[in-house]
Amino acid sequence: MTDLVLVGGGHSHAIALRMWGMNPLRNVRLTLISDVTYTPYSGMLPGYVAGFYGYDETHIDLRRLAYFAGADFLREKVFDLNLENKIILCGDRPPVRFDYLSLDIGSTPSVTNIPGARQYAIPAKPVPKFLTAWQKILDEASENPSQKQDIIIVGGGAGGTELAFNIHHALTQKLTSPNLLSLHLVHRGSALISGNENPWVSQKTEKLLLQRGVKIHLNEEVTEVFKSGLQCQSGLRLTGKVIWVTQASPAHWLEKSAIETDAKGFVVVDETLRSPSHPFVFATGDIASMRNHPRPKAGVFAVRQGKPLFQNWRRTFTGEALIDYNPQKRYLALIGTGDQQAIASWWKLGWRSRWLWHWKDKIDRKFMDQFADLPEMKPMVAATATEPAPKMYCAGCGAKVGKNILAAALSDLETSNTEGVVVGLDQPDDAAVIQVPKDQLLVQTVDYFPSLINDPYLLGQIVTQHCLSDLYTMGAMPHSVLVLASIPHGEARVQQGLLQQMLAGVTKVLRAENIALIGGHTNEADKLGLGLTCNGFIQKDDIWRKGEVQAGQALILTKPLGTGTLFAAEMQRVAKGKWLDGAIAAMVQSNRKAAEILRKYGATACTDITGFGLAGHLLEMLQPSGLSAELYLDQLPMLHGAVETIKQGFTSSLAPQNHTAEQFIQADMSLRENPKYELLFDPQTSGGLLASIAPEKITACLADLRQVGYDASIEIGTIKTAQTSSPQLIISTS
Numbered sequence: 001m002t003d004l005v006l007v008g009g010g011h012s013h014a015i016a017l018r019m020w021g022m023n024p025l026r027n028v029r030l031t032l033i034s035d036v037t038y039t040p041y042s043g044m045l046p047g048y049v050a051g052f053y054g055y056d057e058t059h060i061d062l063r064r065l066a067y068f069a070g071a072d073f074l075r076e077k078v079f080d081l082n083l084e085n086k087i088i089l090c091g092d093r094p095p096v097r098f099d100y101l102s103l104d105i106g107s108t109p110s111v112t113n114i115p116g117a118r119q120y121a122i123p124a125k126p127v128p129k130f131l132t133a134w135q136k137i138l139d140e141a142s143e144n145p146s147q148k149q150d151i152i153i154v155g156g157g158a159g160g161t162e163l164a165f166n167i168h169h170a171l172t173q174k175l176t177s178p179n180l181l182s183l184h185l186v187h188r189g190s191a192l193i194s195g196n197e198n199p200w201v202s203q204k205t206e207k208l209l210l211q212r213g214v215k216i217h218l219n220e221e222v223t224e225v226f227k228s229g230l231q232c233q234s235g236l237r238l239t240g241k242v243i244w245v246t247q248a249s250p251a252h253w254l255e256k257s258a259i260e261t262d263a264k265g266f267v268v269v270d271e272t273l274r275s276p277s278h279p280f281v282f283a284t285g286d287i288a289s290m291r292n293h294p295r296p297k298a299g300v301f302a303v304r305q306g307k308p309l310f311q312n313w314r315r316t317f318t319g320e321a322l323i324d325y326n327p328q329k330r331y332l333a334l335i336g337t338g339d340q341q342a343i344a345s346w347w348k349l350g351w352r353s354r355w356l357w358h359w360k361d362k363i364d365r366k367f368m369d370q371f372a373d374l375p376e377m378k379p380m381v382a383a384t385a386t387e388p389a390p391k392m393y394c395a396g397c398g399a400k401v402g403k404n405i406l407a408a409a410l411s412d413l414e415t416s417n418t419e420g421v422v423v424g425l426d427q428p429d430d431a432a433v434i435q436v437p438k439d440q441l442l443v444q445t446v447d448y449f450p451s452l453i454n455d456p457y458l459l460g461q462i463v464t465q466h467c468l469s470d471l472y473t474m475g476a477m478p479h480s481v482l483v484l485a486s487i488p489h490g491e492a493r494v495q496q497g498l499l500q501q502m503l504a505g506v507t508k509v510l511r512a513e514n515i516a517l518i519g520g521h522t523n524e525a526d527k528l529g530l531g532l533t534c535n536g537f538i539q540k541d542d543i544w545r546k547g548e549v550q551a552g553q554a555l556i557l558t559k560p561l562g563t564g565t566l567f568a569a570e571m572q573r574v575a576k577g578k579w580l581d582g583a584i585a586a587m588v589q590s591n592r593k594a595a596e597i598l599r600k601y602g603a604t605a606c607t608d609i610t611g612f613g614l615a616g617h618l619l620e621m622l623q624p625s626g627l628s629a630e631l632y633l634d635q636l637p638m639l640h641g642a643v644e645t646i647k648q649g650f651t652s653s654l655a656p657q658n659h660t661a662e663q664f665i666q667a668d669m670s671l672r673e674n675p676k677y678e679l680l681f682d683p684q685t686s687g688g689l690l691a692s693i694a695p696e697k698i699t700a701c702l703a704d705l706r707q708v709g710y711d712a713s714i715e716i717g718t719i720k721t722a723q724t725s726s727p728q729l730i731i732s733t734s
């Protein structure tokens with residue numbers, strides 16, 4: 001098994017991932033590390049700024065694309081690279097190791113030496129940050145349309161000039177008069193877009209901008225940026241918000257890596273898109289500098305490099321000769337002029353028309369469609385005839401993961417030094433021994449499930465939160481855990497990496513709660529999986545039982561529902577990345593503080609919503625007392641996307657069994673047809689707490705829950721006296 005790690009979800013990686021998904025290699029494991037779930041498509045970005053396109057039309061969903069390609073998706077920002085040990089540092093997780101590395105991380109406008117630029121200017125990249133700042137400007141203009149807006153764009157290359165057209169369009173749409181916009185374009189060169197050797201295009205763009213009232217300042221060198229504007233060497237001083245679109249600069253963390261770079265710090269690559277100094281590193285897009293073919297930093301090259309990059313990844317792993325990529329010398333540049341017209345620039349030729357905009361629009365939409373409509377996946381095929389046949393694997397104790405792998409994975413783990421561990425991992429033995437404090441009882445729970453997410457570090461956090469939740473709902477104080485980890489068959493270094501990431505996810509949660517990891521067991525399996533046995537302590541009188549509901553109490557739910565349907569949709573590759581981001585954020589949230597708050601407000605019964613869904617777990621609460629409950633369907637908190645995936649028919653494989661709870665449900669047909677109804681049966685992973693509480697305490701309790709981050713907390717129903725021999729769930733709208 002070879003590990004190919006991709007850093008950055010730029011244009012080339014997006015294309016190559018799509019191609020990989022259609023034609024993967026079984027013996028190569030792909031991982032995409034990206035600091036964003038959605039990456040912008042540069043060709044449509046100016047049109048998005050103008051308001052011609054929406055967010056989803058102009059951004060590629062990298063989580064979905066990575067899953068389509070069978071790749072792990074780590075949403076992290078890389079901050080260091082060690083080429084000697086072949087590891088990447090990102091986020092707060094253990095180092096990610098690789099055999100081959102591919103970089104497509106783009107560039108950012110250079111703000112290095114100019115005082116105040118880093119502090120006050122809004123750089124055009126990273127794009128998400130720029131778009132947040134841009135949205136603020138737009139909101140200001142919408143809220144105060146009669147107020148003057150002063151904007152200064154620094155950099156009159158293709159990016160800055162196109163941005164000027166589109167910013168002008170967007171803001172003049174918002175303001176009551178175009179005269180309220182004061183837009184400046186400051187450029188160090190003597191002509192706009194001077195790099196493209198096409199004087200007609202420079203003159204045309206200048207003329208069009210001047211016609212729209214944009215003030216162009218050529219041959220100006222910015223010397224200082226202030227909160228309220230900037231100063232140039234000539235003495236020119238301008239007031240306004242400063243947007244920075246100057247020449248590209250590379251990521252600083254590459255400097256220390258010893259990879260060969262050009263004079264500006266961009267990674268040198270040869271025609272095969274590999275680093276001559278480190279041939280196991282590929283680089284494409286803005287971050288790459290082709291040794292024999294220097295080209296401007298433009299999305300068009302990043303796009304073109306996607307296919308040869310994919311081909312050379314494959315050829316590297318199948319042992320074939322790599323192919324050369326020779327970028328074209330001349331390329332067609334299409335610059336939108338903010339009025340649904342475009343200027344075409346090709347070598348010395350130039351042309352402007354409305355038709356060109358429509359043509360560009362068609363090309364851009366076609367490009368984006370390929371990521372929205374991902375093709376059906378083919379079953380994986382063997383890469384080469386020489387690939388070894390699948391091995392027979394031992395069962396019983398022979399299925400244990402090797403001792404060295406376990407020792408290496410455990411060696412760097414940061415664990416808690418919890419009191420009461422008599423024999424733990426620091427002096428391992430055949431079993432762990434813990435001291436149960438005097439006058440306290442031992443509370444135990446166990447849970448296990450196969451991986452639902454392509455990131456072992458996140459899986460570790462989610463499973464740990466899920467398992468600990470049972471202790472919180474009993475009112476117990478967690479003390480220690482034992483881990484059961486299943487690692488897919490494979491090479492030792494791959495298994496070690498997986499185990500390290502997964503256990504680091506577990507211990508991240510444990511450290512935050514001062515809980516000890518005291519032992520465990522690892523075995524080889526077909527699929528990654530994780531489970532925990534959790535120990536907690538409790539005073540006898542403090543035991544919280546889920547069945548102690550009282551008539552008249554209100555029901556509170558602390559987290560939104562929908563993980564079951566969303567991950568069922570993910571398995572069919574139709575869940576949007578942002579929906580899964582929302583589900584992950586909910587699943588890694590601890591239930592500990594929620595339990596404390598519910599207890600403080602006198603909740604008499606509490607449970608967590610997991611596999612049996614809301615209906616199943618609520619019925620478990622009602623059964624001991626025989627009471628019933630009314631549930632307000634409209635109030636049910638839902639994860640983003642859950643209603644969409646339910647409507648599309650995606651439900652968990654456990655949902656049909658959960659529907660057996662329907663025999664206890666009273667609901668009109670119209671309510672049963674409401675998509676939220678199906679959410680009653682949706683199994684949750686690391687779901688929220690459901691508690692019964694006196695109605696007069698609801699307002700204060702919900703305020704406290706929301707204050708500490710349980711934003712979706714809400715009253716969802718009330719406990720009622722049963723009118724029948726068995727508890728009923730009476731569904732109403734609100």
Ligand SMILES: Cc1cc2nc3c(=O)[nH]c(=O)nc-3n(C[C@H](O)[C@H](O)[C@H](O)COP(=O)(O)OP(=O)(O)OC[C@H]3O[C@@H](n4cnc5c(N)ncnc54)[C@H](O)[C@@H]3O)c2cc1C
Nearest residue numbers: 008010011035039042078105106159285286298299300302
């Ligand atoms: C305002 C503006 C307008 C432009 N308009 C056009 C245009 O119309 N046409 C055109 O061809 N070019 C345009 N360009 C240039 C174009 O944006 C770039 O050339 C192009 O985006 C480069 O693509 P890429 O694949 O190299 O990287 P990018 O598209 O920048 O993608 C890099 C990805 O890597 C991620 N990343 C970065 N650092 C890290 C890290 N440390 N860890 C993890 N992930 C990371 C980023 O979030 C991003 O998703 C424009 C540039 C600007 C500034």
